Amino acid sequence: MNGTLHDRIRTDFETRILSGELAPGDRLPTEQALMAHYGCARMTVHKALSPLAAAGLIERRRKAGTFVARPRAHSMVLDIPDLAAEVAARGQAYAYRLLGRTLRAADASQSAMLELDGVHTADGRPLAAEHRLVAAAVAPGIETADFARQSPGAWLLAHVPWSEAETRITAAAATAAEATTLGVAKGAPLLCVARRTWRAGRLVTLVRQAFVADAYELVARFGPRG
Numbered sequence: 001m002n003g004t005l006h007d008r009i010r011t012d013f014e015t016r017i018l019s020g021e022l023a024p025g026d027r028l029p030t031e032q033a034l035m036a037h038y039g040c041a042r043m044t045v046h047k048a049l050s051p052l053a054a055a056g057l058i059e060r061r062r063k064a065g066t067f068v069a070r071p072r073a074h075s076m077v078l079d080i081p082d083l084a085a086e087v088a089a090r091g092q093a094y095a096y097r098l099l100g101r102t103l104r105a106a107d108a109s110q111s112a113m114l115e116l117d118g119v120h121t122a123d124g125r126p127l128a129a130e131h132r133l134v135a136a137a138v139a140p141g142i143e144t145a146d147f148a149r150q151s152p153g154a155w156l157l158a159h160v161p162w163s164e165a166e167t168r169i170t171a172a173a174a175t176a177a178e179a180t181t182l183g184v185a186k187g188a189p190l191l192c193v194a195r196r197t198w199r200a201g202r203l204v205t206l207v208r209q210a211f212v213a214d215a216y217e218l219v220a221r222f223g224p225r226g
Helices: 005-019 031-038 042-054 083-089 152-159 176-182
Strands: 058-061 065-068 094-104 113-122 125-135 164-173 189-199 202-212
Touching: 005 031, 005 042, 005 113, 005 125, 005 202, 031 042, 042 058, 042 164, 083 094, 083 113, 083 125, 083 152, 125 152, 125 176, 152 202, 176 202
Parallel strands: none
Antiparallel strands: 058 065, 094 113, 113 125, 125 202, 164 189, 189 202
16 A cells, blocks of 8 residues: 555554464554664654554553553454445435555465455545555455455445444544545644454454444444343
8 A cells, every 4th residue: 555654553463463473462663663674763663553552453551561452352342334225214325436456465474354445435535545454365366356346345245244242432533545535634633543353263354444423323222231
């Protein structure tokens, strides 16, 4: 994926976590070590790690360091939405446009990962920018899948049943890249949904969707525990 150095650092660690190379509880290199490895300033490292912390992938412990986060149990469960169906239910025309596609080849430390960037639209207007990593071995066929008519998320829902999911919802300011993709001002408010899914204990995908704040809402209906 083309982008800034902090985007590349963030993606490197997303890939290593999703592939299992970095397991829950593993300690990440220190900021000083990352600065030396990537030849960058402390601010660049901070900008790379902050989105990972916001997405619940890593946790920072004061005086101890930064670690790969362990999945947490939540009392409320949100189903994984099919954006195409949701947009159609609102009486709008849905479309997905693929912006970038990169296959990160397998090596001795991690399995092959497919990196996808795209934008979801409703009635031709941007609804959400999406960055997704998929473990190719757990989703056979996705490397050659055609996303002209179906989004990666819809493809996964149809071809790779998930057994466990973790969702994290945050508010964020649009980065320069997100602002360009969504047609909003840099720093505009976004509703960000980060999700990980597993199948039989194996990580399938990590996705971050950044929605235009006034164009989308999440509603969960639930009752008292039995």
